[in-house]
Amino acid sequence: MAMDLYELLSRLEARYEVGSWWPSSSAFEVMVGAILTQQTNWRNVERALQLIREGPGLDVHAIASTPLEELEGMVRPAGFYRQKAARLKWIAGYLVEMHQGDPEGILGKDVEDARKELLSLPGVGKETADSILLFAGGRPKFVAAAYTSRILSRTGVLDSTDYDEIQEFVESWLPRNTAVLSGLYARMVVLAKEHCLSTPRCGGCPLSDGCAFNRR
DNA sequence: ACCCAGGTGGCCC
DNA sequence: GGGCCACATGGG
Numbered sequence: 001m002a003m004d005l006y007e008l009l010s011r012l013e014a015r016y017e018v019g020s021w022w023p024s025s026s027a028f029e030v031m032v033g034a035i036l037t038q039q040t041n042w043r044n045v046e047r048a049l050q051l052i053r054e055g056p057g058l059d060v061h062a063i064a065s066t067p068l069e070e071l072e073g074m075v076r077p078a079g080f081y082r083q084k085a086a087r088l089k090w091i092a093g094y095l096v097e098m099h100q101g102d103p104e105g106i107l108g109k110d111v112e113d114a115r116k117e118l119l120s121l122p123g124v125g126k127e128t129a130d131s132i133l134l135f136a137g138g139r140p141k142f143v144a145a146a147y148t149s150r151i152l153s154r155t156g157v158l159d160s161t162d163y164d165e166i167q168e169f170v171e172s173w174l175p176r177n178t179a180v181l182s183g184l185y186a187r188m189v190v191l192a193k194e195h196c197l198s199t200p201r202c203g204g205c206p207l208s209d210g211c212a213f214n215r216r
Numbered sequence: 217a218c219c220c221a222g223g224t225g226g227c228c229c
Numbered sequence: 230g231g232g233c234c235a236c237a238t239g240g241g
Contacts, residue, residue: 189222
């Protein structure tokens, strides 16, 4: 019953077409989206992003100089709006002060240095840092999100909820290639949204014969 | 009236 | 180092 990682990847690739994935046009926009989407549906993130676009714009200097209360109003639909707004403003200010407002000042560094610097920012944990490295920096990092952990364990590929363990497992078995790792992550999110895998309580979906995903 | 969403940080032992 | 908890809006 249990499949391995290669089998899972090939089934996902056969089922879903995913191009370059994260819906954004700039590195800073990826960073903003990565913060806003924490524990939040992307639909709500889009609402907040749109309010920011209509206001100061998704621009480092603009965000850095937007009054906090104003930013909170735009972030509100994405939830946790007080902390998210404060963190976004802090990060924008940091980029202005330390890197002339250019995210490349971080992303252009050696991967591990860039990761450490991202992790030092408020509101940036492992998953957010790796999302930014992968989708804004084009670095071959696997993002071990809640969805990926669920899918890996329910398909019998890897039973773990430990971030580092999941990431190391995937990165050690697959080529360290940005397109492969971003494609896998993106397809897992699409799968999760389509199936009961998106809920923590669903049991047998990927393991049952009736599950669409299991039927090739 | 629940439960859930592409987590993080702070506090406790 | 692990186990809780607050953070908050919008949808099913």
